[in-house]
Amino acid sequence: MALTADFLLSMWASGCERHPIDRALLxxxxAAPDSSTDELADRPLGERNSALLRLRQRLFGEELAGYCDCPHCGERLEFTLRCGDLLAPAASARPMGEVAGLSCRPPTSRDLAEIARLDDPEQAMRLLLQRCCGDQADADLAPAFEAALEEADPCADCSxxxxxxxxxxxxxxxFDIAHFLWEELAAQARRLLDEVHLLARAYGWSEAQILALxxxxRQAYLKRVLA
Ligand SMILES: [Zn+2]
Structure with a gap:
């Protein structure tokens, strides 16, 4: 599977100014073209992450290389992962059931968007618990909720x-697959913009003409321009 040049650029343009939660929904x-954005916003985060991991497999392959800074000493840590290994725990996903006597469901993109408006992390956690477990949920429920979520929806948070x-x-x-995949696609979109820029300058073609090649x-002409 490959995204067309035109599609890649329009997706990048509509996503680059948006909040990361909305980018993930884009x-x-x-990944799930048959569902409306509204429906997707109400799906559990584990389902979203699994769909994005499968999209990543189809677009760029199985292996994924990244890096982060060591939280203890700041050293750059490089890692290589396989999408399939991150997807494996999703096979055991199941409904959350009850946590401390309250019937709970896993968080969705819509829940994240609602709590993203709040600056106070405690208030955000309380609101998340109330949305997922009902009005009686209070902050004390957080550890039990997180443990139950990890068991029920293991792809909700890939660490x-x-x-x-x-x-x-x-x-x-x-590890946030939505962020990772967005950055990969954004890098591809930027390369494409560079190509359009060089070809338009050299031949006077329009963006639409260049993207339709x-x-x-496109690569053959670029080679000649850069020769
Ligand atoms: Zn270290």
Missing amino acids: LYAV LELGCEACGQSAVVP PAVR
Whole structure:
């Protein structure tokens, strides 16, 4: 699967000014074209992440290389992952059921968008718990809710445990497939903009004409422009 040049650029343009939650929904809509954005906003985050991991497999393949800074010493930690390994726990996803006597459901993109408006993390957590477990839920429920969520919807939060050779400590770092995939697509869109820029300047063609060229021919002309 490859996205057409035109589609990639319009997606990038509509996503680059948006909140990361909305960007993730844009990607989710590419992964699940038969559902409306409204429906997708109400799906559990684990389902969203699984769909994005499968989209990543189709667009760029199985292997995924990234890096983050060690939270203990700041050393850059590089890692390589396989999408399939991150997807595996999704097979055991199931309804959340009751937590401390309250019937709960996993958080969705819409829940995240609602709590993103709040600056106070405690208030945000309370609102999230109330949305997912009902009005009686209070802040004390948070640890039990998080544990139950991890068991029921394991792809809701993909964290990686990495060892740091520089300081010898290990670190659990969050991995956000929506952010990762967005950055990969944004890099591809920027490369494409550079190509349009060079070809338009050299030949006077319009953006639409350049984007309509098959990739092989675009590359062949670029080679000549840059020769
Ligand atoms: Zn370290």
